[in-house]
Amino acid sequence: MIFLTVGTYPLPFDRLIVAIDLAIKEGLIEEEVVAQTGVSNYVPKNMEYTNILEKEAFDCFFRRASGIISHAGMGTITMALDNKKPLLVMPRMKRYKEHVNNHQVATAKKFEELGHILAVYDIKDLPDGIRKVKNFVPRKRKASPHAVANRIRCFLNSLSESR
Numbered sequence: 001m002i003f004l005t006v007g008t009y010p011l012p013f014d015r016l017i018v019a020i021d022l023a024i025k026e027g028l029i030e031e032e033v034v035a036q037t038g039v040s041n042y043v044p045k046n047m048e049y050t051n052i053l054e055k056e057a058f059d060c061f062f063r064r065a066s067g068i069i070s071h072a073g074m075g076t077i078t079m080a081l082d083n084k085k086p087l088l089v090m091p092r093m094k095r096y097k098e099h100v101n102n103h104q105v106a107t108a109k110k111f112e113e114l115g116h117i118l119a120v121y122d123i124k125d126l127p128d129g130i131r132k133v134k135n136f137v138p139r140k141r142k143a144s145p146h147a148v149a150n151r152i153r154c155f156l157n158s159l160s161e162s163r
Contacts, residue, residue: 003065004035006092007073008052013098014042016090019126020069021046028127034061067133072104072119077111086136087117088129115139 004020006013017037023029024046035049036058053061062068062079070076072091080087089111091104108119116138120129 001032001034001061001065002029002067002069003061004033004037004047004069005058005062005071005076006036006038006040007071007076008038009071009073009092009099010039011092011098012040012042013038013071013092014040015096015098015123016069016071017042017044019090019123020044023127023130028130031066034065036061067136069130069133072108072111072117074107077107077117081116081138081141084138086133086138088133088136089117089119090123090126090129091119091121114141116141 006016017040020033021044024033033047035044035047036053037049037051040051063083065085067086068080069088072089089108091108092098093105094100094102111117112119118129118133118136120126
């Protein structure tokens with residue numbers, strides 16, 4: 001089973017939902033797909049879906065899934081890494097009125113660069129991403145608390161110097 005989640009942001013992400021529904025119809029995805037569609041104007045025809053899932057149900061679908069397809073939200077990325085799930089993301093984008101800015105593009109690019117996720121940025125690239133995610137093994141995340149602490153220290157120093 002593949003779990004599709006678009007998060008709970010209060011703007012639709014129909015671009016991804018429609019594309020996955022079409023991929024199922026065209027036979028690109030043969031596995032069962034269960035979707036959490038959030039705020040959506042589109043009614044999927046080829047997959048089981050619900051707009052919002054309670055956390056317990058969400059976690060259950062996430063754990064059962066052989067792979068995850070999602071927006072590029074940090075919660076989903078972190079959960080996929082923690083559960084060692086292959087994750088294909090398509091970032092929500094401002095130009096499609098899916099978000100207020102393009103921070104998800106930057107997030108996707110960084111985690112993709114680190115080998116933690118697969119990402120597509122355009123609908124035309126989604127079929128290739130779907131094919132790749134079936135065999136994708138995410139690179140293990142390495143915690144670097146010293147680097148994080150150093151960045152926080154530098155930030156705090158910059159605040160004190162600006163006064």
